[in-house]
Amino acid sequence: MLEVKCDKCGADFELDVTDLIEATDVIDGVKLTATYFTCRECKETYLVQLDDEQSLKKLEEEKRLRKRHRFLAKNNKVMHQKQTNKMNQLIKELIHTRTLLKDKYWASFDLNIDGKKPQELN
Ligand SMILES: [Zn+2]
Numbered sequence: 627m628l629e630v631k632c633d634k635c636g637a638d639f640e641l642d643v644t645d646l647i648e649a650t651d652v653i654d655g656v657k658l659t660a661t662y663f664t665c666r667e668c669k670e671t672y673l674v675q676l677d678d679e680q681s682l683k684k685l686e687e688e689k690r691l692r693k694r695h696r697f698l699a700k701n702n703k704v705m706h707q708k709q710t711n712k713m714n715q716l717i718k719e720l721i722h723t724r725t726l727l728k729d730k731y732w733a734s735f736d737l738n739i740d741g742k743k744p745q746e747l748n
Pocket residue numbers: 632633634635636637665666667668669670
């Protein structure tokens with residue numbers, strides 16, 4: 627799903643959906659969801675992304691389109707251009723929004739894993 631390399635111990639591994647852990651916090655009335663994982667070797671924790679309710683909705687929409695895209699591809703069909711554009715647009719917006727959310731809220735996000743906060747993933 628996502629290739630990662632641990633900055634601390636150098637371990638390379640492929641992240642699976644089941645490796646991802648979610649934590650929530652409310653800052654300035656905004657409900658935020660942090661997604662993080664733990665290195666399999668040294669247990670260092672890393673932040674994958676920070677979402678608010680709006681970006682989670684976009685994510686759902688993007689997932690739905692991606693699933694449809696895959697399904698059609700399997701049947702040798704292509705998705706309508708408009709939907710493909712929409713999917714790509716959502717991906718772009720998500721990257722942008724998550725960067726903003728991380729800059730704005732991550733420093734105040736209350737999350738403590740064995741005495742420390744997950745590091746930001748490079
Ligand atoms: Zn590690």
